[in-house]
Amino acid sequence: MMLKNSFISMVKVPGVMLEILVLRREGAEQSCGRILSSPSTAHSLKSAAILRHSHARNKGSKDKVKSPPITLLPSASSNTTAPSQTRIVSDIKENYVSEDNDDKDGDLFTDVYHSPKLFKLNFEEMEEIFKIYIYPDGDPKTFYQTPRKLTGKYASEGYFFQNIRESRFLTDDPDQAHLFFIPISCHKMRGKGTSYENMTIIVQNYVDGLIAKYPYWNRTLGADHFFVTCHDVGVRATEGVPFLVKNAIRVVCSPSYDVGFIPHKDVALPQILQPFALHAGGNDHVCRTALGFWAGHRNSKIRVILARVWGNDTELDISNNRISRATGHLVYQKRFYRTKFCICPGGSQVNSARIADSIHYGCVPVILSNYYDLPFNDILDWRKFAVVLRENDVYQLKQILKNISHEDFVSLHNNLIKVVQKHFQWNTPPVRFDAFNMVVYELWLRHHVIKY
Structure with missing residues (x-):
């Protein structure tokens, strides 16, 4: 369903045809793109700024988040990545990524990092002598x-x-x-x-x-x-x-x-x-109309419960079977694009690329696991760009996600695309x-x- 005052227009990009849904919201317009051609044209989309930035902005409008994001804080007795009880609170300081940052390292000075300045200094020392x-x-x-x-x-x-x-x-x-x-x-x-x-x-x-x-x-x-x-x-x-x-x-x-x-x-x-099938998700939070998404095999207890409890829900897109990455006109990847929160439950295997997929496509990861040592956990504060839950929270999953305000979601999303994505890319x-x-x-x- 389209938002009020939205409209559709067709835009040509070399080698690809896009269908652009322009959404007017809060005094600003933003475009959503949908690929109409074959997957081989995905590389051409990287140069299509219309998919990553606002289609047009009203004069004086600014794309900043003025309220801090929701964070899920662990109790003192729990591990750092799996809170023993879910407490949805607002952090005192602002957590959005400023677009006015003039530092040469861009968004390094944000609290997405546990200690931004210390990370910068240590990183430079490492580059010199390690x-x-x-x-x-x-x-x-x-x-x-x-x-x-x-x-x-x-x-x-x-x-x-x-x-x-x-x-x-x-x-x-x-x-x-x-x-x-x-x-x-x-x-x-x-x-x-x-x-x-x-x-x-x-x-x-x-x-x-x-x-x-x-x-x-x-x-x-x-x-x-x-x-x-x-x-x-x-x-x-x-x-x-x-x-x-x-x-x-x-x-x-x-x-x-x-x-x-x-x-x-x-x-x-x-x-x-890698290589990713499609370009990275950008400043497209207005286009993300689905609440949550997961598709995969039920090869662990938490995945079985997730599929049983939410498999028929109308707001959470939960599929029992994994969607092939190679077929179906990139159905799997496209669902990342239109979703706000991507569920990342623990599985039976020692590896999973779902978290990195979520980050690349700009979908806020929802870590649903009791014991999970997240990549770069010593450096990054995952609560500033992800939602971290214990497995028992699966029964309240939809309500937890719905309780996250639009402003808080935008803050999580901005931190994800402006700071975190580059850390989850091999070159x-x-x-x-x-x-x-x-x-x-x-x-x-x-x-x-x-x-x-």
Whole structure:
């Protein structure tokens, strides 16, 4: 249903035809675009500013949020990402992203970060002095194996392997290194059909060989070593080597504690399925008319409850079966565009790209899980661009989302698109403040607590 005083117009962009729904709201006009051509034209949309910015603005109108966003605060006894009780409150200070920020780093000085100025200073220091040494030993077909195409659910691991070799942080001198990278990648072993038991033996023999040949592990018993894995195969293979898991830093797409994730030691690697099928969501909050969206497999208790309670609701778009990303004229991705809040329930697997999808398409993530160590949780205040709930809140989910005012939603959305999106994007070569640099910054933070 269209808002009052809205109208439809057709706009031509090279290689694509758009249907523009212009919405008049609160003295300003904003456009919503819908793709009418094939998915191959998605790249052309990146240059179509009409999808990202206001179609027209009345004189004197300003697109700022004047009220602070709703935050969900945990009780003192709960963990940082899953409040033991949901308390919807307003923060005292303003949380919107100012468009008048003249700082050279743009939106860094916002409270989306726990400590913006400290993050900026530490990040600059990291860029100047941080060095990582990669062990050269081992069969490259078994250990260091970057996929030919950085796509699919293992892409984050592949991007990190490639980015570290392209970055300023790499050193050939182990005496200059702050951390040591063990280039274990189970991607090749998985493709060969190697059993978990044999993978564990291969990994253990490789690490034992490094310890015997080089003196660096024994200096800290491996505390200044790290490895990266972003799939269940790698997690299971390395868990069979207890001294590696307990001592070294694990950079892993395993944010739940049931896989032995230790928040103060390990790093949550964001799982990002790139390339994205469509362009990033922009300043399009007026176009988001659906309250909530989730589509997926019921492979966990919370997902079963979510589908049972809200599967037939008229305001929450909840689907029992996952919509294919490759078919259906990009139906799955388009539903992110028109939705305010995208539900991200915990699943049975150690990885999920749903959070990164929500961030990319500008849909405010709703984290619905009791134990979830979110990516970059040491740096970002997730309550400023997401809604964090415990699993018991699933029964009140719709009311919780409806209680979030329009102004508070706009603030969450603005923080998401103006600050957070760049942190959940892989690039080659890496770009400042992108996913690779944020992961390296997490490693930089952990190296400070290592005692020699």
